[in-house]
Amino acid sequence: MKLIGILGGMSAASTQTYYRQMCEITRRRLGGLHSPELLIRSLDFARIEQLQAKGRWEEAGEILNAEAKALERGGADFIVLATNTMHKLADQMMGGVGIPLLHIADATADRIRQSSLTAPGLIATAFTMEQAFYVDRLQATGLRPVIPGDADRADVHRIIYDELCKDITTDHSRTRFEDVARRLVDSGADCMILGCTEVGMLLNAGNVSVPVFDTTLIHCESAIELALAP
Numbered sequence: 001m002k003l004i005g006i007l008g009g010m011s012a013a014s015t016q017t018y019y020r021q022m023c024e025i026t027r028r029r030l031g032g033l034h035s036p037e038l039l040i041r042s043l044d045f046a047r048i049e050q051l052q053a054k055g056r057w058e059e060a061g062e063i064l065n066a067e068a069k070a071l072e073r074g075g076a077d078f079i080v081l082a083t084n085t086m087h088k089l090a091d092q093m094m095g096g097v098g099i100p101l102l103h104i105a106d107a108t109a110d111r112i113r114q115s116s117l118t119a120p121g122l123i124a125t126a127f128t129m130e131q132a133f134y135v136d137r138l139q140a141t142g143l144r145p146v147i148p149g150d151a152d153r154a155d156v157h158r159i160i161y162d163e164l165c166k167d168i169t170t171d172h173s174r175t176r177f178e179d180v181a182r183r184l185v186d187s188g189a190d191c192m193i194l195g196c197t198e199v200g201m202l203l204n205a206g207n208v209s210v211p212v213f214d215t216t217l218i219h220c221e222s223a224i225e226l227a228l229a230p
Helices: 012-030 045-053 057-073 085-093 104-114 126-130 132-139 150-162 171-186 215-228
Strands: 004-008 038-042 078-081 120-123 191-194 212-214
Touching (some): 004 057, 012 215, 038 057, 078 085, 085 126, 085 132, 104 132, 104 212, 120 132, 120 171, 212 215
Parallel strands (some): 004 078
């Protein structure tokens, strides 16, 4: 089994989900007492969030690059960045790193295309919904992402940072997310990308009317598949 390097802490809630899911997937695949071989570096998200808010992305990229190199030195065979938003800095993060990055958007796009769907609604942080680094990557595979309106984007972003990243879930916010998903379907979405690693805390196949693609679960499944490949 290959050693998976996880760069997480953005947020801690997300990284906990990654660890739990990878352990469950490995146990299902191999049975018995098997668990994945992981090297985890979990950052202080408060520092990263402050750099995001101030638009100091290059500084954040330098931090991620140093951590990616540390994972490589630690023996990781490939890297999983346990966050959608920080894939904005994927190229900078992997500069001078000799092991590959398993990109979350690529894994998600592959799964959607395998399902013969083409117009995913995207529910994520404002950075992910509004900036080219994620949407363009989906479009490059032939998908046509459907993005929420201004008010919905602002509300989703607030709930992610003020609540979900702090492990807070409320019925009101769940209803709000369900409303956003419903409007995306009305706008032509034939499936839904849970495009922030915390969105699955509120949305799932049980409360969305179209097929749901949880990026966290897909990323974890793809990582275990790669780790077990010859």
